[in-house]
Amino acid sequence: QSVLTQPPSVSAAPGQKVTIFCSGGSSNIGISSVSWYQQFPGTAPRLLISEDYKRPSGTPDRFSGSKSGTSGTLGITGLQTGDEADYYCAAWDGSLSALVFGGGTKLTVL
C-alpha cells in the first residue's frame, strides 16, 4: 500500500489531453513539493517534473505539473504513442522523514 495514491491506469487517444492525480496528506504533499517520473518498461525512471511544476531540460512543455492542498497533478497534452509509460509521483514525508512514492499510473494511448 503506497503512501501516495494514484489511479492504476489512464487512457486517452492520440492528440488528446490526460490528467494523472496524486493524492497524499498533510505530512507529505501538504508540506512538500511533488515530483513526477516517467518509466518505460525495462528502463530506469526519468525525472519529468520537480518541485510541483518545474520541467528539467529535456521535458517537453506538453508535460505540466501543479499542486493544490494535498494533491498533485500531472497533465499531458497532445498525447503521442511514445508517451505510453508508467508515471509515478513522489514527495517528502515529514512524519516518516522519507521520500514516498505513489503506486504508479500506466498510461495507454489508444
Next chain:
Amino acid sequence: QLQLQESGPGLVKPSETLSLTCSVSGGSISDNNWYWGWIRQAPGKGLEWIATIKYTGYTYHYPSLKSRVTISVDTSQNQFSLRLSPVTAADTAVYYCARQASGLGSFLDHWGQGIMVTVSS
C-alpha cells in the same frame, strides 16, 4: 554530465547480506547541495525509496527498512553503498541509485540504470 552506475552481485542467498555500490562520475559526491539515494522496484511493482546519504554521512532511511539497511559514502572513491541484511525473497528487485535533492523539495534527478538482484538459494 553526471552519471551513476550500480554494481554488485546479482544473486544473494536468503538470510545473507545484499551489498551494492553506486559509482558517481561527472560530478562530485561531496557537492553540498545533494544527497545520494537508493530506490528499488520489485518485479511488476512500483518504486520504493530505501535510504539516502549526504557526503557528511548524514542519512535518512525508510522506517520499515531501517533496521536492515546500512548506507555509507566513500568520498575518496566518489561512491556510496547499500547493505541490506538479512535478505528474503521479498527483497528481490531492481535496485537503483540516484542523486536526490534534500528537504521538502526533494526529487531524484539523475538515476543509474539499475541492477537486478535476486534473492534465492
